[in-house]
Amino acid sequence: MSGPSPLAADEPADRSPVDSGAHPRLPGAEQFDPVRRSIVLETTVRLVFHTVLVFSLYLLFAGHNQPGGGFVGGLVAGCAFVLRYIAGGRAALQAAVPVDPSVPLGAGLMLAAGTGAAAWLFGGQFLESAKVSLHLPVLGAVKVVSALSFDLGVYLVVVGLVLGALRTLGAEAER
């Protein structure tokens, strides 16, 4: 099963309340209990899901100077997955994130610890941060702090935590 492609959002939503699966409003939702499906919820989630995810990334990147950061960003992304899960059940969540929750958990931990250890390579202390100024073609001058990749690790761990809780507790409750 693949993740939602960006194009899928542009397709017209099916108008029948109970969809047997030809054109799903929310990928994976067709496996949900038909009685509990809600066309309003599914459509809304489909509309806002990517927006919320983008917002979470914004919080992640803006966090160093404005309110936000990896933890908050991860929580927002977690909320996006919660919406998806509430609207479409486990299968919808699985369609959106076709990886095991342990993958973001482990990757995040590795990234955070690796960022800290990378400072050793440059003769610094563990977790010592560095600033790099770059000139990117479109964005212009961008200042990147090595703490950003640490924050990305935090983000991934929080996402993994929420996904894991949804899968285990949610799946348990669905029985």
Place this chain on the structure above:
Amino acid sequence: MLALLALHLALALVAPAAGARLGRNVFVLVAIAPGAAAVWAATQAAAVLDGNAPTSTTAWVPGLGLTLDLRLDALALLLMTLVSGIGTLVFLYCARYFPAGQAGVGRFAGVLTAFAGAMLGLVLADDLILLYVFWELTSVTSYLLIGFDDEDAESRRAAQQALLVTAFGGLTMLVGFVLLAQAAGTASLSAILADPPRGGTVSVALLLILVGAFTKSAQVPFHPWLPSAMAAPTPVSAYLHAAAMVKAGVYLVARLAPAFAVVAVWRPVVLTVGLATMVIGGWRALRQTDLKRLLAFGTVSQLGFLMVLFGAGTREAALAGAALLLAHGLFKATLFLTVGAVDHATGTRDLGELSGVGRRLPVLATLATLAALSMAGVPPLLGFISKEAAYEAFLHGNGTDRAVFAGLFVGSVLTAAYSARFVWGAFATKPDCAPSAVQAVSVGLIGPVAVLGAGGLLLGLVPGLADPLVQAYADSYGRPAQVEHLALWHGLSAALGWSVLTLALGAALFVLREPVRHLQRRSSRVLGAVDADRSYAATLRGLDRLSLRVTAVVQTGSLPVYLSTVLLMVVLLPGVSLLAGTRLTADVQAWDRPLQPLVAVVIAVAAVATALAHRRFTAVLTVGAVGYGIAVLFVLQGGPDLALTQFLVETLALVLFVFVLRRLPATFTRHRLRISQGARLAVALAVGAFVTAAVLVSGQARTAPPASQAYLDQSLPDAGGRNVVNVILVDFRGFDTLGEITVLAVAAMGVASLVLAGRSRRAARSDGETAMTAADGPALDAPDTPAPEVLA
């Protein structure tokens, strides 16, 4: 010296892999470690005997003042001769003792090498804490060695017994070490011995340390672990019980006695325990039928002998002790290795089944007889010289010395008797027993035995070889004008007369073995109640029962009881100290903005509603309202990051709560609570009051400038971020964050496994027969799930 320890460690780590390729010859490889140590010790001998002890100091944990202080003085050299010298021979013996295809031989060689290294470190350590570390390492490695045959229940029991007894003693000893180091102001062994502290604390410390020494050296009443440990492969018995492990306790006593034997508690305890051990061990050895157990009880007896000699705290006794230490290492290793060879050749160690072995294995029989004669104290062997010196040390003193002498005499008579019993049992031709089938014994097994046996004979004939080493230790009591040297012939002294009498009585005991056996059987029926091994088992059973009872009392399974206990502790401990030492000024500002009290009222109402709620769902919603209210307070206070986080966490928590609630009854249960409503209300009010007071007080208790100003100042220049909250999280306190996300990850996995475990248990209950497959597979319960929903 550190390099030698490192060599042991390196070879121990290599051995398991090398064992897979080399098979039993891996022992030849790892023998390099004790071999190198022995050679190095030999090169240092001249300097050590001149009084220039080589030392080595390496920083270990400077923050805790821990250093790797090693020192090779005369006593350490004496022990090193045993640990590394005899160790090398035992290692080589192992290479032929195990059958060619023996499984796990690499692991065994590795543990044995690690053990030898730990023992070497123990005798070289010049720091109490370092000594303790090596001490426990020998306990752990010996546990693995004794339990080598891990499929045999008796081996496992013996290993566990050895570990529990010696670790109990080791921990007791650690307390003693700490007390001693505190009293002396240093943990350095040589510094403490040079300027020994005195006082009541030191007496307590010494008693605790002696408990450690007694457990390790199998003194009464801790001795049963040593005979039980005979479940180990025979070379291990030879090494642990002749040269290494059990000598650790004796070593410690020998190390401390010159400085502390004058402390009032020392002599009565050491002498009583040592003599009791010597007599009881000898008595028990006389009735054993397994050759190894006979030797084991003999070792117990000899350890008691050594304990008396080293603990007495006189130069003469210490001289005799050092000589006996050497002699015992030589003859006991010879005898154990002989038993191994006899076991190999005949397939049994029961002296009732062995007959005519001596005629078939003459070389082995000669070597073993030599060693047994040394053990019995027959001239011209080293054992005779050391016993003669021991008699001499106690024969001319006051009443206490005479009493000790009487004990030594009885013990030595028993020793002579069981030595004869050993030779007779292993090699004699018994008329009422069929001759044993004997296979040839390889040279690889006899070689080490021959070297050890010849050593005992050589040192007996030429005692001048061992004399300087032994004298050098005895000199820690000062060097008198007239030095008594080790010698075979001291003239027609009283000690010689007692030696002859000892041998005569020992022979008589052996000849009269049938009446003795009856006496033993009758006495054991009377004394069975105080059998130390049974007391050990009873103690373990008692501990099991106690822990069950404590668990039943403490772990009631009632959530309200747990919570109340935790909360009451919070109120009682910090709360009382808060009441006791607080000066709360009236300088409290009720609010900054008029909106704040409004939000506070909303929060309070929601909190009360939570407490009054009947339905779980209502309670969750009102708790959520409390959380959102606090987030609003954050906003009003100007903390957008905090507020954002609080909102999000509250939202997610609400969702997760709902998931869980779907599986729970709709309303709270009101019946069968162990704690009444009133009591819970009281606890809740007390906690609330405490938290309020704590917040108010801690707000006024500031004595230093807040750290936040420094963070605010440095955020942009140092970390390049304007959001100081985020900079603190990812930079200033990044280590904390790393720890926290690790906790998050662990929690996520914990939740997953708890839920999945509960699910498979329920599946087992409902599905009955099919449960096994449901619990095993990752597919769990959802046939429509495309991928396994398991947090791996």
